[in-house]
Amino acid sequence: MPDIPETALPEPFAGWFARRGWSPHAHQRALLARAADPATLLIAPTGGGKTLAGFLPSLIELGSAPAPGLHTLYVSPLKALAADIRRNLEVPIAEMGLAIRVEDRSGDTGAAARARQRVDPPHILLTTPESLALLLSYPEAPRLFGGLARVVLDEIHALAESKRGDQLALCLARLRRLAPRLRRVGLSATVEDPPALARFLGPETRLLVADPGPDPDISILESETPPPWATQGARYAAPRVMELIRAARTTLVFINTRAQAELFFQALWAENAEALPIGLHHGSLGREARARVEAAMARGELRAIVATGSLDLGIDWGDVDLVIQVGAPKNVKRLVQRIGRANHRYNAPSRAVLVPANRFELLECHAALEAVRARDLDGAPRPPGPLDVLCQHMLLTACAGPFEAGALLAEIRTAGPYAALSRADFDACLDFCATGGYALRAYDRWRRLMERDGLWQLRDPRRAKAIRMNVGTIADTETLSVRMKGQFATLGEIEESFAASLSPGDTFLFGGQTVRFESLREMVVEVTKHPSKDPKIAAYMGTKLATSTRLSHRVMDLIADPARWDGLPPHTRDWLATQAEVSRLPEPGRLLAERFRRGGRWHLCLYGFAGRNAHQTLGLLVTRRMETAGLDPLGFVANDYALLIWGLDEVTDPAALLSPEGLREGLEGWLGENAVMKRTFRAAATIAGLIERNLPGRRKSGRQATFSTDILYDTLRRHDPEHLLLRVTRAEAAHGLVDFDRIEEMLARVSGRIDAVRAPHVTPFAAPLLLETGRVPIRGQAEARMLAEAAEALMAEAGLAR
Amino acid sequence: MIEQTVTLAGARLTARGSGALWWAERRLICVADLHLGKSERIARRGGALLPPYETRETIARLAAEIAALDPATVLCLGDSFDDMASADALPEADRAALAALARGRDWIWLAGNHDPAPHGLDGGRAETLALGPLTFRHAALPEAEPGEISGHYHPKLRVALRTGTLSRPCFLCDRRRLILPAFGAYTGGLDLGSSPALAALIEPDARAILTGAPCVTLPAFRASA
Structure with a gap:
């Protein structure tokens, strides 16, 4: 950083730092120098002391004789992080003799403590976006936040990627209105587009980018034997990974899904002859089980943790010296953030090893490594703030007190994601909150707001409790x-x-x-x-992140350029060469469509390089078109690189199935009936308060909720297709699980240049797909044919045939 | 295959893919378990809010069958309403639609466990109805005479195919009786394979006729997955 203002620390801070032998980092001093600025976004790599940087100005302003009242609000995505920060802050506060009260508040805070906090707040309150939204929904909010001086938003890069961030941005807009002199500080890890994140933080935000530190030391675990064709578990690599763990002090092993984490953890233990302490951490484990592992890690008692994204955020562990990523990195930015968790001391290079679990992943690991070296981070721009979150915000705002529509709209437009919100969309949300929308207006329960004397308010103030119960934007899986x-x-x-x-x-x-x-x-x-070491069922599903667009393109470029294969192991080079011989290599700007016959069925393999979710959607759309064309598809399976469809007939003209108009029409039409769309709708309907996630006093079973939202969805599609929540659902379908934007991206990239190949047999690239899990059967004409056949055969067998 | 024929106690009957039963000789259409007003009842009791359109949908499907077959008699096998109050609360438009369907035909409501008492809708009422060789009632009696036609159980069958299992509402019939699937929308179902009570009612060589397209006949127990 060129222009670091040399702000000296005041006492007792300077002395406290000196006694510990610490000196503040450049960015910590810079943030202090800018303490009076209305908004600052600090971007520093993991381990850069961001959190302390965020708090220093507050501690100094509050000092030894603070006035009562809330001074600083700290928001983090994790409850555990808030509690941990509180403990970390209490040490310097006690040692410097500051009279600062710090408390945390989350869903786990007791009711009595929460009520007291609303009346007698601490100087520094540590909380989560959801708890903040709740606090703002109480009539006391203006008094509570009126004197707020600073708000510190931690791990904002993670929050800004989800609806939690959109909700937080709305709460921030509200806070600025309640406390006009509020200063905002955002703390973020390395991101691809810092100015976009600054806009998220609201107007007048200045960027402060810390020195990114030395390049990480990353390698790929290469083995003599090729990785398996298609397993995702990387079991084969467990002995080598165990060796790495033995040689390191403390290792974090990241794995993409919970099921894979369970399997790999088991495989590691089978190799762990000396019984090194190794823990497991993932989002399906109970809170206590996770806390135990975290505490053991913090005490330095573990040699390794096998974790999923559940450890992507959170507590800094100083002595992790190795990060191992098992399976495809999927996303370069996330990989960089994960790698940053090793050698969590500033200015020391992080050490990381990538472990590909199959052949395509090996290519992806190489491509990701190149991207990290080129500092080429991926990431799609966030779409404008979603309207379901806005509906929830309106309802919660009404819980705090009546509002005037124009004033609320002006306030909402100061939130980054909603800066371009139109009056029409705003009014549509307001109408939804007031009536439930055209098709549902007959129901009292959905008429929640009413306008009286120009002010919008709750029709029935007793509904406030139920509305508050529904706070939050994290979609529950049942x-x-x-x-x-x-x-x-x-x-x-x-x-x-x-x-x-x-x-x-x-x-x-x-x-x-x-x-x-x-x-x-x-x-x-x-x-x-159960003593069995051989479970019949390999755990549960979990979300599947798709490989990012940027990284997919890099993989494609690597495959298409034999000059760059030198860095690849011999078995992988052979695999690529054989593919070129038997069929051909996929090329950037073209789409390879292979077909071959195997096991009495015709297979069609489309190498879209558009990510798993988009391929899944493409599978639904293309098989539907095949059904119409009488090509009797039987099923399909997708991975991040390709889509494989099988059926009774040969597809001689794949281009006909891939016309953009036809696919778009399919998305609008029958895809609407798809379970993925229904799930998307259910998430939006829950957030917007159309269905309630927690009924006071009882819990609806997931299946009941699914049943009624599916019916709601069908009803709205039939009777009110322009309903607000259907619009939200369609907008969501552009990314996420449906990911239609990536299909569009692929179609634009290919623009009709399709290489149709009829291969003599299964090809080297298609073989992994035959082993891929998650096959989707098609319930169409082919099934009808088989049902009729089965009926005939069974009747004959039973001697009932006429 | 949109329908299958069955003979019961000498009467030739047609099981329709829609879930309705057609007795051509008497020009009689028979449907079971309409459960009209189900969403209204659930909402009234404070449960999940289902939209009110399922009643309209059930009536529309019934209207399509009536238009296709032009029956002289429409016979509802009980549980036509989800409870007595939902018969009273039936929206005016639905009431009018039912009246229009009934015009020029005989309409008979049999009592079911959900709607045991008389309601205000047009048509005759009965507990059971004997017509020629057949006896119609809501729920099958284990010791019934041959020729019994009933509903109540909402039977479904899961069938294993090469591509996976498939589950559909179905008719069940053996030499003595025929059990209809529920005609109402959102009425759920009872899988033959997991319901001993239902399985005990029918003989081992009973047939299941799967509704939907194609409408096919299968040996009920052998096909159950």
Whole structure:
């Protein structure tokens, strides 16, 4: 940083730093120098002491004799982080003899403590976006926040990528209105587009970019034997990973999904002859189980943790000296942030090893490594603020007191994601909150706001409680808790859809042990310990992140350019060369469409390089068009690189199935009936308060909720297709699970240049797809044909045929 | 295949893919378990809010069958309403639609466990109805005489195909009786494979006729997955 103002620390801070032998980082001093600025976004790599930088100005302003009242609000995405920061702040406060009161507040805070905090707030309050939204929904909010001087938003790069961030931006706009002199500070890890993040933080935000530190030391775990064709678990690499763990002090092992984390954890233990302490951490484990692992890690008792994205954020562990990424990196930015967790001391290079789990992933690891070296981060720009979040914000605002529509609109437009909100969209949200929308206006329960004397308010003030219960934008997957039979403590949670697939006696991996499913009662899955080392079912689903557009393009470029294959291991070079011989290599700007016959079925493989979610959607759309064309498709399967479809007939003209108009029409039409769209709608309907996630006093089972939202969805599609929430659902379909934007990107990139190849047999690139999990059967004419055949055969067999 | 024929106690009947039963000789159409007003009842009891359109949809499907077959008699096998109050609360438009369908035909409501008492809608009412060789009632009696036609159970069948399982509402019939699937929308179903009570009612060589397209006949127990 060129222009670091040399702000000297005042006492007692200077002395405290000196006694510890610390000197503030340049960016910590710079942030202090800018303490009076209305808004600053600090971008520093992980381990840069960002959080302390954020708090220093507050601690100095408050000093030894602070006036009562809330001075600083700190918002982090994780409850655990808020609690941890509180403990970390209490040390310097006590040692310097500052009279500053610090408290945290989250869903776990007791009701009495929460009520007291509203009346007698601490100087520094640490909280989450959801708890902040709740606080703002109380009539006391203006008094509570009126004197607020600073707000510190931690890990804002993570929040800004989701609806939680959109909600936070709306709350921030509200805070600025309640406390006009409020100063905002955002703390972020390295991101691809800092100015965009600055806009998220609101007007007048200045950027402060810290020295990114030395380049990380990254390598790819290469083995003599090629990685397997298609497994995602990377079991084959467990012995090598165990060697790396032995040689390092403390290792973080990141794995993409919970199920894979469970399997890999088990594989590691099989290699762990000396029983090194290794822990497991993922989002389905109970809070206590996770806290135990975190605490053991903080005490330096663990040699390694196998974790999913559940450890992407959070507590800094100083002595992690190695990060291992098992499986495809999927996203360069996330990889960089994960790697930053090693050598968490500023100015020391991070050490990381990438472990590809299959052949395509090996290519992806190489491409990602090139991208990290080129500092070429990926990331799609966030779409404008979604309207379901806005509806929830309006309802919560009404809980705090009546509002005037024009004033609220002006306030909302100061929130970054909603800067371009149109009056029409605003009015549509207001109308939804007031009536439920055209098709639902007959129901009282959805008429929640009314206008009186130019002010909008709750029609029934008693509804405030239910509205507050519904706060938040994190989509619940319907989960059931898992409990050891005869014990009370919860082991964790599994998805309801997975639980529904279990029969008593089935065994599955959970929390690193094999358990046996006993029964399901009242939303609790009862299990017993089971000695089997060979569980029948490999745990549960979990979300599947698609490989980013940028990284997919890099993989494509690598495949298409044999001059760059030198860095690849011999078995991978052979694999690529054989593909070129048997079929051809996919090329950038073209689409390879292979077909071949195998096992009595015709296969069509489309190398779209558009990510798993888009390929999944493309699979639904293309098979539907095949159905119409009488090509009798039977099913398809997708991975991040390609889509494989099989059916009874040969597809001689793949281009005909891929016309952009036809695919768009499909998206508008029948794809609307798809379960993924219904899930998208359910998330939006929950956020907007159309359905309630927590009914006071009882919990609806996930299946009931699914049932009624699916019906709501069908009803609205039929009777009110322009309903606000259907508009939200369609907008969401552009990315996320449906990811239609990536299909559009692929079609634009290819613009009709399709290389149709008829291969003599299965090709080297298509072979992994044949082994891929997650096959989707098509319930169409082919199934009807088979049902009719089965009926005939069974009737004949039973001697009932006429 | 949009329908299948069955013979019961000498009467030739047609099981329709829609879930309705057609007795051509008497020009009689029979439907079971309409559950009109289900969403209204659930909302009234404070449960999940289902939109009120399912009643309209059920009536529309019934209207399509009536238009296709032009029956002289429409026979509803009970549980036509989700409870007595939902019969009273039936919206005016739906009431009018039912009246229009009934014009020029006989309409008979049999009592069901959800709607045991008389309601104000036009048409005759009965507990059971004997017509020629057949006896119609809401729920099957284990010891019934041959020729019994009933609803109540909302039977469904899961069938294993090479591509996975498929589950559809179905008719069940053996030499003595025929059980209809529910005709109403959103009425759920009882899988033959997991319901001993339902399985006990029918003989081992019973057939299941799957509704939908194609409408096919299968051996009920052998096909159950």
